Amino acid sequence: MADRINLFFAYAPIVVFALIVLVVYFSTRGQIAKIPIGQTFACNACGHRDKRDHMVPVAREGSVLWYCHRCVARL
Structure with missing residues (x-):
């Protein structure tokens, strides 16, 4: 049981970071630069x-x- 908890806390920050990066990428990929x-x-x-x-x-x-x-x- 302790191994599963350690494994969860080991990979959770990486997974959350990857999700944030993907959300930001997909939400801003169609925008044009505002400063010409x-x-x-x-x-x-x-x-x-x-x-x-x-x-x-x-x-x-x-x-x-x-x-x-x-x-x-x-x-």
């Missing part, structure tokens, strides 16, 4: 980094260069 990873661009002149909405694209020789609002005023 934003893409940033560096200014070609000064190196200032900002979001795409705040940068100005300038096409030169087949490539697109990104400038901040301060540097594009000097072009």
Whole structure:
């Protein structure tokens, strides 16, 4: 009888942990990450980094260069 009690208390924490992990996995596997990873661009002149909405694209020789609002005023 004592062996069964010891065996129960030996495996119970592992089983409970596995059940919790499975419940969390199945309840969250269809969710999309709430924090979007934003893409940033560096200014070609000064190196200032900002979001795409705040940068100005300038096409030169087949490539697109990104400038901040301060540097594009000097072009």
